[in-house]
Amino acid sequence: MQLDALNEFAFEESDQQPRVYGHNGAVVVELHGEIDLLAYQRMIPLMDPITGGTATTVVVDLTRTTFFDCSGLALLVRAHRRMTARGARLSVVCTHRLTLRILRLTGLTPTLLPVPTLERALEGDD
Template sequence: MRLDALNEFAFEDSDQQPRLYGHNGAVVVELHDEIDLLAYQRLGPLLDPITGGTATTVVIDLTRTTFFDCSGIALLVRSHRRATARGARLAVVCTHPLTLRILRLTGLTPILLPVSTLEEALEPE
């Protein structure tokens, strides 16, 4: 799916609108503000064609998120499963201490391998 074809998933609040762009062959999805149940319901249909698409690397950038709950965990796990099922890599950029703590407590840090910068996420494995 082309990035410009994802406009149908527009958010009412432009501050919450995810930013999508290609970078060195990867697709980067910048998420903003709160990642809760409502965001999960909106972001799932947006991320599914990206994580199930043709990009070899999908980066979910959480550096601009302000809240992250179990719905965010479910969103990351769903995205990771979809990407890795087709042989792609999902990278997570996260610097927020509470979000990182949630990832550690749920045991997802070794699976999602969060990094601090976009540059780290785009480095080949």
Template sequence: MARSYDVRGCTVVELSGDVDLATAGEIRVVLDEATAPNGTPHVVVDLRRTTFFDCTGLALLVRAEERMTRRAGRLGLVCAHAVTLRLMEIANLTGLLRPVPTLEQALERAA
């Protein structure tokens, strides 16, 4: 499941449950809306409520990061799950996605 809301001029996309091939379509729609050219300059994806995250999720995050970069915006990422962080590390994406453990840290970084 994916939902978005605004906090301090930043769009937060909160993902919950499984992030995999079965849920990718729904998540892509919400991420595309948040990262659209007319959206806020900063988007934070919050993974704290996810229960499963695979390579499909990584692809969605990289796509969202690319969309934000094209419009000179920033994508933040909240993630404290050891397995998900390890997946990002193995894929060599921690430098690109720059995960932080709390929403507050992501919002501060976006400011």
């Protein structure tokens, strides 16, 4: 699926609209606003073609999220499983201390390996 074709899944609320773009050979999905159950349900039709596609690296950038709950965790775990099942890599960019705490408390930090910048997420993809 082409990145331009994914625009049809954009959210009506401008503060919730994800941004999807290519960067140094990876697909970057920038999430904005609150990542809760409603956002999860809206994100699956966007994320599944990306994580099931041909990209060898997908980066989920959480730096612009304001709220992140267990639905957000489910979204990341689903994306991670889909990527690793086909030998690809998912990276997570996150600096929000409460989101990092949720990842740590749930034991997902070693699996998702969040990093503070997009550049760090793309290291090793040369």
